Amino acid sequence: MSPTRYTLQLMKALLALMWGGTATAATVALTNPALEVDPVLMLLSAIISTLAGATTLAIRVNNLLLAEDGKAEPRPLVRPWLFAIAHMLGSWLTGVAFFLYSRSQSMDVWMTLLVVLVFSFVGAKAIEMLAERILPVRAVGGQV
Amino acid sequence: MPRYWLSRLIAACWAGHLPLVTWLAPQSLSARALSESGPTGFYVMVLLMACALVAIVDVAATNLLPPRFHPFTARHRHVGFLAMAILLAMLAFAIAAGGAHLPVLISYLTACGFCVWVAFLDLAARHQQRRKTRS
Numbered sequence: 001m002s003p004t005r006y007t008l009q010l011m012k013a014l015l016a017l018m019w020g021g022t023a024t025a026a027t028v029a030l031t032n033p034a035l036e037v038d039p040v041l042m043l044l045s046a047i048i049s050t051l052a053g054a055t056t057l058a059i060r061v062n063n064l065l066l067a068e069d070g071k072a073e074p075r076p077l078v079r080p081w082l083f084a085i086a087h088m089l090g091s092w093l094t095g096v097a098f099f100l101y102s103r104s105q106s107m108d109v110w111m112t113l114l115v116v117l118v119f120s121f122v123g124a125k126a127i128e129m130l131a132e133r134i135l136p137v138r139a140v141g142g143q144v
Numbered sequence: 145m146p147r148y149w150l151s152r153l154i155a156a157c158w159a160g161h162l163p164l165v166t167w168l169a170p171q172s173l174s175a176r177a178l179s180e181s182g183p184t185g186f187y188v189m190v191l192l193m194a195c196a197l198v199a200i201v202d203v204a205a206t207n208l209l210p211p212r213f214h215p216f217t218a219r220h221r222h223v224g225f226l227a228m229a230i231l232l233a234m235l236a237f238a239i240a241a242g243g244a245h246l247p248v249l250i251s252y253l254t255a256c257g258f259c260v261w262v263a264f265l266d267l268a269a270r271h272q273q274r275r276k277t278r279s
Contacts, residue, residue, distance in 0.1 A: 040249075044237040047253070051233055054260060055226040058267055062222060065271045109241045110184040113234050 007082055007131055014089045014127075018096070037103050042096075045116050049095025050088065052120035057087040060128055086131050087124045094123030148265055152221070153203045155262045158255045159228045160196025163189035163235070174252075177242030178235070185238050192231040199224055221270075225263035232256040 060083075098119040102112040166174045166189060178185035202217040202224075217224065236252040239245065 038240075040240045041237065044233065044240055047256075048230065048233045048237065051226065051230045051256075051260065054264075055223065055230070058222045058226060058263060062267060062271075109181045109238050113237055117230065117234070 004079065004082065007086060010127075010130065011082075011086060011089055014093055018089070018093050022096075037100065041103075042099065045095060045099040045112075046092065048113070048116055049091045049099075049120040052095065052117055053088040053091030053124045056091070056121060056124035056128060057084055060087070083131065086127050090127030091120045091124040094126075095120035148262065148269060149203050149207055151262050152199060152225075152266065155225060155228070155255075155259050156196045156199035156203065159232060159259055160193050160200070162232070162252060162255060163192050173245045174235075174239055174248045177239040177245060177248070180242040181238045185235065188231055188234055188238075192228060192235070195224055195228045195231065199228070218270075222263040222267040225259045225266070229256045229259035229263070232259065 061080075095116050098115045099112065102115045107115065162174075166172060166178060167186075169175060170179075178189075198217060199221075202221065206218060232252050233256050236249050236256070239248055239252065
């Protein structure tokens, strides 16, 4: 299986997990009025997860570009859109999941924020570590 | 010419002035909403103002001093601006939890979005500049 295909399969699995979690959360919210999820807080939590994923992505891209800068023929980033989406999906999945968990545990505001932020970084980093094992930096159509 | 120095200065001042206004005007909507979430909100504001101050000093140093005196922040600006964006989003979350005041949320989130834009613009410009220098 090629690295791109492997990463695409990984992202499909993430999307399936997110769909399952979203459907469960919607069902619980509709049938269990005790779990109050403010849509504004949910949106802000998604924004924080996005920022955490973007931060991890920026650090990673910076490190990759710095590694190529010292070479005579620097290699471009391969399929940057795939790289970016993988980071963001990992961050969103863990961020949303732990936001819902913190709401169910009635955590206070700052504990909720800490949980969402930390686990968004962890999710993005986990996907990055999985992706870097199987998606090397190489020129389009060239050898590794 | 230091890359996008005016954008960085505007982003830093914009992000830094929001907690300053909240601090100096305890009767404001954002101050009242933040005070309901406990003292942690004020520590986050202090952290945001510290990040903004470092960004302003970085702009001043890279514009006034020769390159060999440029601070190490020049290589990590994208992290600083994204950290400011995250802190602004966290404050917006705490304000929303304390009683969602839409105008206050819009001002914090707009500043947050601008910081993210400046971070990625700076990152792209830095690497383009290095490639041009090498070629």
